[in-house]
Amino acid sequence: MTALLDADLLVGRDIVTGARLSGDDVAVAVAGLGIGGGLVTSLRALLFDAPSGNDEARAVAAAHGWWAAAGVDLRDPLTALAEVSRAASSDGTVRAVRLALDRQAVPVTAPGVRAVAREATAAGLVLLAEGDVRVVGPALAGLDATVVFLDAHFYHLGDFVLLARDEPGFHASTRLLGDVDGWELVASDVGAERLVFGSRPGWFEAAAVVDRLAASDLTASQRALVVEGNLRRLLGAGATA
């Protein structure tokens, strides 16, 4: 069986729950679920200090054979832009930039949002976007951006599909698409290429996503894209993870 790659690995401390997870903790969380790695972001970068947090993410990624995503804090869009530049010059070590507007209480209309998205896109970096796809999606449209919406919920699936029809770079994470036919609807309407496995292990009951995958009506080739192929394509990653 192909190892699952997860676009939504997170390390650090969540200030809402007070929970802390190190890279080793996340590795324990994925053990037994068939998740072999993925793209990791630091909550320190998203919530406190982006430069040192992103160093943390890179160290965790290196230690576990994962990829790193840069977290940017849009409360400080100048540093956020600098972190995008640092990610772009990382010689492929960092391949994505994570946006977390709700965590940072930043409105989607803040100028820094589109500025960071534009810079990241120009640098060939993937955007990982937390939050309501109906709100964040339109803000990232029209930029030719490649985006994975990490919190795309099946309640909002129709809106994601409408966005994705117009935006070839828009992708949905599997995590909250836990309805009866959401994965299948994405595959049939905009293509299985637009669905990326994400389960936020350690922070979310990732087994629920793994079991939804097992129960899906995707074909074998569609599954291969969702669990591994799409993320590798987005990251331009021939490298193992």
Place this chain on the structure above:
Amino acid sequence: MIVDVHGHWGPWFFSTDVADAAANLRVMDRCGIDVQLVSAVEAVVYDPLTGNPALVPVLEATGPRLRGLLVVDPRDLSLAAAQLDELLPTGLFVGAKIHTHYAGSPGGSDAMAAALTLLAAHDLPVLVHTWGEEILGLADVVARVDGVRVVAAHLGGPAWQLTPSAASRTGRLWFEPCWSTPAPGRIRWVLDRIGPERLMFGSDSTLIHPAVTLGAVRASGLSAAEEELVMWRNATEVFRL
């Protein structure tokens, strides 16, 4: 053997194609669910006047794998009383369903107490949606309504850590864990505090794919004895299946 105490029949207003009861049965087969207790979506989200009777021919056609939950709006107990008199003799309904949000009747409200009193008079167990701190108010109401048997759906959602406190207030309140955004380790945490006699499996299908909650249950690592109680025995005893 799996009994699912939280199912629905009928179309949802989201982008999902599950209106036909065949969707219930197909997903039940996929997930190994033998019996599902279903309420009509129309009765939950719009009007029990039309929604409850619409379920009758569906239950007649599908046979015993789908059993009915009659939706009660605590704000209209005259309708509820009339429908109980009319529909319970069909033998198709094994319980009631109250959705606190759609019915504008929080778990701890006087209207809820009156509704539970009516259902207790019919010796009919009831599945009650719970979200947030209302799970405690519901527990207090259950404690003072003689004989009523209530299953608290969703464990209060994001307030799931209040479940042990709710369980301590009455022995006639059981719990059901479905949630589209399950926190990691939640079911084991709850089980270890309330005991397996108080938890029973529910999916919220066809809103949520049963695999989501089955995955969360799997992650809890049930013992054989716990599995028997949680996956079917508690349900068969409370709903007298």
